[in-house]
Amino acid sequence: MEMSKPKKVRVRNHEVFFQLTKRNFLVFTRNKMRMFFTLMVPIIILIIYILFLRSLELSSIREAINSIEGIPPIDDKTLMVFMDSWFLSGNVALCSISISLQTNNLIINDKENGINRDFASAPIHKTVVTFAYMFFNFLITLLLCFCFVCVTFIFLAAMNEFYLNALDVLIIFGVLAFITLNASAFTTLVCSFIDTDATLASVIAVVSACLGFLIGSFMPLSLMPKLMQDIVFFIPGTHATALMRYAYLKSPLEILGNQFNPTQLSILKNQVGYNLIFYIRDMMTSVDLSVDPILQGGAVITPDIQAYITTGFTCGFMGLNFLSRKNTVKTYIK
Amino acid sequence: MPNSKYSVEVINLVKSYGSVKAVDNISFYVSKGALFAFLGVNGAGKSTTINIISTILKKDSGKVYVEGFDLDTDAQKIKNEIGIVFQNSVLDQQLTVLQNLTIRTTFYALTREQRKKNIQSIIELLDLKEILHKRIAQLSGGQKRRVDIARAMVHAPRLLILDEPTTGLDPKTRQAVWHLIDKIRRETGMTVFLTTHYLEEAEKASYVIVIDRGHIIEHGLPIDLKTRHSRDYIISYGKVSPTFEKKLKKNKVEFKYDTDRGGYLLYHTNKMKVTNILKKFEKEIKDFEVLKGTMDDAFINITGRKHDHGNE
Ligand SMILES: Nc1ncnc2c1ncn2[C@@H]1O[C@H](COP(=O)(O)OP(=O)(O)OP(=O)(O)O)[C@@H](O)[C@H]1O
Ligand SMILES: [Mg+2]
Numbered sequence: 001m002e003m004s005k006p007k008k009v010r011v012r013n014h015e016v017f018f019q020l021t022k023r024n025f026l027v028f029t030r031n032k033m034r035m036f037f038t039l040m041v042p043i044i045i046l047i048i049y050i051l052f053l054r055s056l057e058l059s060s061i062r063e064a065i066n067s068i069e070g071i072p073p074i075d076d077k078t079l080m081v082f083m084d085s086w087f088l089s090g091n092v093a094l095c096s097i098s099i100s101l102q103t104n105n106l107i108i109n110d111k112e113n114g115i116n117r118d119f120a121s122a123p124i125h126k127t128v129v130t131f132a133y134m135f136f137n138f139l140i141t142l143l144l145c146f147c148f149v150c151v152t153f154i155f156l157a158a159m160n161e162f163y164l165n166a167l168d169v170l171i172i173f174g175v176l177a178f179i180t181l182n183a184s185a186f187t188t189l190v191c192s193f194i195d196t197d198a199t200l201a202s203v204i205a206v207v208s209a210c211l212g213f214l215i216g217s218f219m220p221l222s223l224m225p226k227l228m229q230d231i232v233f234f235i236p237g238t239h240a241t242a243l244m245r246y247a248y249l250k251s252p253l254e255i256l257g258n259q260f261n262p263t264q265l266s267i268l269k270n271q272v273g274y275n276l277i278f279y280i281r282d283m284m285t286s287v288d289l290s291v292d293p294i295l296q297g298g299a300v301i302t303p304d305i306q307a308y309i310t311t312g313f314t315c316g317f318m319g320l321n322f323l324s325r326k327n328t329v330k331t332y333i334k
Numbered sequence: 335m336p337n338s339k340y341s342v343e344v345i346n347l348v349k350s351y352g353s354v355k356a357v358d359n360i361s362f363y364v365s366k367g368a369l370f371a372f373l374g375v376n377g378a379g380k381s382t383t384i385n386i387i388s389t390i391l392k393k394d395s396g397k398v399y400v401e402g403f404d405l406d407t408d409a410q411k412i413k414n415e416i417g418i419v420f421q422n423s424v425l426d427q428q429l430t431v432l433q434n435l436t437i438r439t440t441f442y443a444l445t446r447e448q449r450k451k452n453i454q455s456i457i458e459l460l461d462l463k464e465i466l467h468k469r470i471a472q473l474s475g476g477q478k479r480r481v482d483i484a485r486a487m488v489h490a491p492r493l494l495i496l497d498e499p500t501t502g503l504d505p506k507t508r509q510a511v512w513h514l515i516d517k518i519r520r521e522t523g524m525t526v527f528l529t530t531h532y533l534e535e536a537e538k539a540s541y542v543i544v545i546d547r548g549h550i551i552e553h554g555l556p557i558d559l560k561t562r563h564s565r566d567y568i569i570s571y572g573k574v575s576p577t578f579e580k581k582l583k584k585n586k587v588e589f590k591y592d593t594d595r596g597g598y599l600l601y602h603t604n605k606m607k608v609t610n611i612l613k614k615f616e617k618e619i620k621d622f623e624v625l626k627g628t629m630d631d632a633f634i635n636i637t638g639r640k641h642d643h644g645n646e
Contacts, residue, residue, distance in 0.1 A: 003455045003490035003522070004448035006414050011443045019440040023426065023433075030428035118424040118485075120390040122441035123413040331390050 006123075016124050020132035021139070028106050028140060035144070038102050041208070042095040042148050046155070049087055053218075058083055064267050064289060071261045078259060081161045081252050086272035088152040089248035090217035093179060093241040095148050097215075098208055100141040100183040101200075104191040107133050107328065108200050117331045126325040130188070133328065134321060138184040145176055163252045172247040179240035182310050185317035186236060192327035215241045220271045222287055226279040226297070229287075233278050236313040239306040245274035246303040266292060276301040336399035341366045341493050341525040342387060347396035349382050356382040358548035359396070364493075364527055364541075369519060371539035371556075372529040375637065379548040380529040381421055384497050387527075388418045401492050414442065417486030421497040423478060424485075427471040431462060431481050434470065435488055442489040449488075456484045459521060460514065476507035483514065487522075494518065496528040500535065512538065533630045544636050552636045563635040564627025568608060571597035571621040578618045587611060597622075 029035060058076065061083060066073035110116045119129050149172060156162045164172070194200050212218045215237035221229050232238050249272070257265060269275070270289045281297030294300060301309075321328070336343055342364035349357040357379045364370040374380050385391035387398060389409045398405040401415040425434050435456065439449040457463055460480050465473060470481065479499060486494060499515070500508040512535070519526055528539075536542045537556045544552040544559075552559060572578075574591055578598070582589050588601040602608050608624055 003452050003487075004444055005490045006443040011441060015440050019437050023429070023437045026433065027426050027428050113424075114420065114422050115424045115426065117385075117390055117420055118438070119441075121388050121413060121416070121418050122438070123410050123443075124441050 011124055013125065013128050017128050017132050017135070020119075020129060021136045024106055024133060024136035025139060028103065028136070038099055039144050039147060041098060041102075042091055043151065045091055045094075045212075046088070046151070049091075053087070054083070057087070061268075061271055064271060065260075065264050068261075068263060068290075071264060074259060074264065078256050080159070081163065081256060082249065082268060082272050084156060084159060084161055085248040085252055086245060087218075088155065089244040090212075090215075090241050092145060092149055092152060092176065093237065093244040094212050094215065094217040096141060096145050096176065096180045096240060097183045097187070097211060097237050098204070099144050100137055100180065100187040101190070101204055101207060103137050103140045103144075104133070104187050105197060105200055106136070107188070107191045108194055108197055111195055111330055111332070112197060114331065116329045119329055120331045126329045127322060130192075130321055130325040130328045134184050134188040134318075137188055138181055141184060142177060142180045145180060146173070149173070149176060161252075163255050164248070165251060168247065168251050171250075172244070175243050175247045178307070179243060179310065182236055182240060182314045182317070185314050185321060188328065189317050189321050189324060192321070192324040192330075195330065195332070211237060214238070217241055221276070222270050222289060222293075224287075226283050226285065226287060229277060230279055230283070233276065233301075236310060236317075238276065239310045239313070242274050242276050242301075242306050243303055243310065245272075246306075249274055263290065266290070274303060276306060336402045336404070337363075338402060339366060340364060340399070341368070341401055342370075342527065343397070343399040344383070344387070345397040347383065347386065347398065348394045349379075349386060349391070350394055355548050357386070357393075360545070360548070360550050361396075362543055362550065362553065364525060366492075366525055367519075367523055368525055368540045369515070369538065370525070370527045371536045371542045372527070372545060373531075373533070373536045373542055373633070374529070374545040375531065377547070378545045380545060381497055383545075384418070384495055384527075384529060388416060388495060389413055414489065415491055416493045416495055417489065417491035419479075419482045419486045419494075419496040419499055421501070423470075423482050425470045425478070425481060428469060430467050430469050431473075431484075432466045434481065434485060438485050439488045444489065452488055452490060456487055459517065460484045475503055476510060479503065479507070479511055480514065483511075483518075487518070487524075490522070491524065493525045493527060496526065498529055498531070501531065508532075508535075533633045544633070546637055559632050559636075560627060563632035565631075566602045566608060566627055567625055568600040568602075568611060568619070569595060569597045569623045569625065570600060570615075570619040571595075571623075575618070578615075581615070581618070585614060 058079060061079055062076065065079065116129070153162065190203070191200065194203065214232050215235055216232070221232065221238070224232070260268060267290050270293065277293045277298035278301055279298045283297070285296070287293070287296060340363045345361050347357055347360050360383070372380050372383065382391065386393045387400060389405065389412055400412045403411045403415070405412060435453050439452060444452065457466065460483060462480065462484060465477055470478060473481065483496070483499070500511050503511065515526060515528070518524060530536060539556055542554065542556050542559055543550055552563070554562070569592070579589070582600070585606070587606055588603060590599050592599050600611055612619060612622070
């Protein structure tokens with residue numbers, strides 16, 4: 001029988017990377033139900049928002065903005081544009097992390113089924129395997145989040161609240177790719193330390209319960225105590241949420257912002273804006289939403305700085321993934 | 335220094351999991367081109383040894399050479415020379431046979447044409463044409479095992495390691511897997527290193543090592559093991575009879591009552607040939623069978639004796 005033996009030991013890394021990414025993709029997407037239910041989570045959150053939270057949050061913002069004496073009130077319709085864009089963008093950002101985490105159950109399955117023994121026994125690098133997992137995760141998460149972003153567009157259009165132009169849409173997808181890469185690098189690192197499906201399920205449960213509040217997806221961070229705002233500043237998802245908010249809110253603010261009196265605008269931005277505040281002074285006092293945060297001891301972190309910080313996080317996670325590659329491809333014999 | 339006659343050399347290998355000594359200072363050699371069998375009960379340490387040789391498990395101490403390469407310094411080169419069929423399948427259940435094989439070929443430094451050719455050869459050798467586009471999850475146990483073996487061979491390794499290739503298969507499929515292993519050896523000249531629980535399978539090997547609780551307790555050609563540890567014997571069916579036993583003892587015939595089979599097992603010795611026994615006890619032995627010693631007896635003798643020692 002005629003068969004060829006490998007001449008050298010070194011394989012072409014890019015080819016292994018490509019094939020492994022493809023393999024991960026095929027294995028994952030074969031299970032259509034899993035894909036469907038992964039996408040259902042943000043959609044259910046959206047439905048809950050429409051049914052219960054929307055009116056609640058509107059009344060709270062209406063009260064804050066329209067209760068100033070001597071200033072004409074803003075109509076609900078306009079407030080709703082900001083409210084909805086604010087919530088949807090936060091949900092998209094949260095989605096990029098939660099979907100990414102769920103997608104990584106492939107890594108855990110490979111560990112549990114012992115499939116990665118196959119990778120470990122072949123002359124390929126663990127780094128390549130690790131980064132193929134990460135890239136696969138990026139692709140799937142991006143794909144599913146893309147679908148969800150389209151759902152948000154449809155919702156905005158249906159509510160007659162679509163103020164985004166072509167550039168905004170482009171920026172939204174750009175930001176989505178940017179924060180998804182960050183999420184993938186983060187969740188792949190997390191999953192390198194998880195060995196069983198049961199553990200991952202608990203992590204997912206904990207994350208889905210807390211993360212939405214911690215990174216400001218469901219509730220304005222400005223409602224948190226100053227110290228807490230500083231703590232969540234170090235969660236990468238906080239910046240991802242703020243960046244996505246910027247992409248969704250930039251045009252509505254430009255177009256509709258002139259209806260607001262400066263005081264109202266500042267309250268609006270404090271509640272449903274996209275800047276983050278890092279408090280340096282007066283940590284123990286609570287935030288007054290009608291006062292400029294700078295006057296309350298805060299430093300304003302604008303989207304460009306958020307982007308730098310996110311880039312830093314992404315690079316850091318990638319480096320840590322490299323260091324943790326042995327854990328990602330850990331083999332244990334049953 | 336490694337010896338070029340050997341495909342695998344293991345010297346004083348030790349591996350513990352906590353307080354469990356899975357492999358306790360074993361040494362052995364596998365000649366090139368041999369069909370080498372590692373025989374042992376559950377938990378004997380077979381998979382542990384194999385996983386160390388396959389470079390995926392760290393040893394505690396000892397030396398291992400595979401195809402002349404030192405495991406400590408040339409693990410990457412060893413990976414190129416070995417193909418492993420793990421005890422549990424490592425195929426992607428959701429993908430087709432062809433997809434599984436194609437992905438695995440890229441793990442080795444082969445050109446595109448070589449990969450195609452290798453896959454083609456394997457499809458022919460292992461007769462995979464009909465199931466090529468089926469998903470692994472849809473295959474029968476025997477078909478899966480065939481693909482497992484194919485997967486391990488995509489890079490034409492010089493050493494094929496199979497961890498319990500026939501466990502969990504029905505007797506007919508086990509036969510088929512053995513035919514396959516024979517065919518692979520015939521057509522590729524690969525060295526085959528396999529582990530098994532089944533004695534009759536070890537009989538087909540060119541060399542056998544019996545391992546128990548991390549120790550090598552016996553080794554040799556299958557035929558030698560058989561002659562050393564199993565003897566021809568007679569079963570004399572009937573109830574327990576003290577007078578018969580007394581007479582047997584007087585004539586120095588080795589015996590034992592087997593309650594399962596309901597009769598005395600009378601062992602053949604140099605002094606007492608089977609025919610002599612039959613003649614001498616014509617009156618007592620009414621219903622009997624003469625049985626050839628099997629590898630199973632050898633195994634029970636080897637491991638059983640060892641166990642007794644442990645209990646003393
Ligand atoms: N990952 C592990 N952690 C702890 N102990 C282990 C581990 N793997 C194996 N062992 C122990 O090491 C010993 C040898 O196990 P091994 O898997 O090598 O046996 P085996 O001969 O392959 O058995 P089997 O026929 O059941 O496959 C057993 O006592 C087992 O319990
Ligand atoms: Mg085993």
